[in-house]
Amino acid sequence: MTTHEELLARQAAWQKSRQALSWPEKIRQAERLRSSIEAIRKERWRQLRRDLPGSRNDEQAVLT
Amino acid sequence: MKEVAELLNDMRKAGVVTDYALFGAAAQMRYTEAVATLDADVLIVVPEPDRLDVLEPIYAYCHDRGYTPEDEAVRVGAWPVQFVPVFSPLTKEAVSRADTAEFEGTPLRVVGAGYLAVIALSVGRAKDFARVLALVESGAVTRDDIGALAARHGLAGAWSRFTRRFLDDNP
Numbered sequence: 238m239t240t241h242e243e244l245l246a247r248q249a250a251w252q253k254s255r256q257a258l259s260w261p262e263k264i265r266q267a268e269r270l271r272s273s274i275e276a277i278r279k280e281r282w283r284q285l286r287r288d289l290p291g292s293r294n295d296e297q298a299v300l301t
Numbered sequence: 302m303k304e305v306a307e308l309l310n311d312m313r314k315a316g317v318v319t320d321y322a323l324f325g326a327a328a329q330m331r332y333t334e335a336v337a338t339l340d341a342d343v344l345i346v347v348p349e350p351d352r353l354d355v356l357e358p359i360y361a362y363c364h365d366r367g368y369t370p371e372d373e374a375v376r377v378g379a380w381p382v383q384f385v386p387v388f389s390p391l392t393k394e395a396v397s398r399a400d401t402a403e404f405e406g407t408p409l410r411v412v413g414a415g416y417l418a419v420i421a422l423s424v425g426r427a428k429d430f431a432r433v434l435a436l437v438e439s440g441a442v443t444r445d446d447i448g449a450l451a452a453r454h455g456l457a458g459a460w461s462r463f464t465r466r467f468l469d470d471n472p
Contacts, residue, residue, distance in 0.1 A: 255334035256439060261405050264302045264327065266335035268379050274337060 302327070304378035305341055306409035308366065317362045319346040322399035324412040324420060327380075329432055331402065332414050332441035340374050340381040344396050344412065347386055359384050391454040395420060414441035419450045422459055434467060444468065 238246070258266075309321050322328075325342035347355055363375045374381035387393045395416035402411045412420070418436045421429035436442050444464065451460035 252334055256332075258335075260331045260402070261302070263330040263335040264404075267327070267330060267338055270335065270337045271339060274339070 302341070302378075302380060302409070303405045303407050305343075305380055305382055306404050306407040308363070308368070308377055308382075309343065309410070310408060311366075312359070312362060315362065316348065317358050319348055320396050320399075320410070321345045322396045322410040322412045324385075324395065324417060326432070328411045328417055329435065331411060332439045333435040336435075340383050341377075342383050342385060344387055344392055345384050346393070346396055350386060355386050356384055389423075389454075391416070391419060391423060391456075394454075414439075415446045415450050418442055418447045419454060419456060422447070422451060422463060423454070423456055425459065430463065430467065433463065437468070 255263075305323075309318075309323075312318050313321060322344050323341060324344050326336050326338035327341045330336060345359070347358070349355070349358075360370060360375065363369075363377075368375050368377050370376075371381050374383045376382075385392075387396055395412045396410075398416065399410045399412050401408050403409065414436050418433045421432040421436075433447070437444060437447070448457075448460055448464075451457055
């Protein structure tokens with residue numbers, strides 16, 4: 238087995254183990270994923286607002 | 302999600318909806334690994350489907366229970382819930398044949414794997430195609446099951462294109 242094949246096999250096994258979790262546990266995982274996505278989106282939005290020409294370069298600017 | 306299940310069951314008991322079933326990514330996760338999703342999609346059958354403001358009684362009921370709208374959804378605990386009235390014979394049948402699963406001790410009606418796959422096929426975005434593939438790969442539904450259901454709902458062509466593009470070994 239090549240290194241790549243081993244890596245893929247390990248990944249497939251890991252994915253299968255994730256799939257075997259209970260539905261509520263997977264839903265909780267999805268909730269945590271969503272929280273992270275929302276935090277990243279908020280931060281990117283903050284960054285965008287900060288970079289806009291003429292915008293105030295402080296935290297208050299994004300809160301208004 | 303338990304809070305969502307309780308709300309949906311109460312809504313059905315109160316007659317605000319005739320029936321409901323969770324679908325989309327949250328339903329998919331019964332069969333596959335967890336996937337990223339921003340909201341919980343719920344198919345609903347309403348007593349007065351022809352009224353223009355079909356979602357108004359649902360939003361009013363949620364408001365009375367202290368749940369507020371958030372963009373196109375209603376925030377229920379950790380989840381923005383998007384209520385989607387059934388919009389085709391396929392989605393109507395998906396709700397009527399939904400499984401009653403259990404979420405932490407609370408019954409929750411959920412669209413089954415075959416219907417999830419065919420609804421995704423009918424929507425046809427990249428993420429929907431990924432859902433079909435994930436469901437097939439999980440073994441929750443067979444290609445034959447999807448093919449038969451798709452054909453019954455006028456989606457034989459879409460399924461045939463899908464299999465050629467993503468499942469057949471020959472390029």
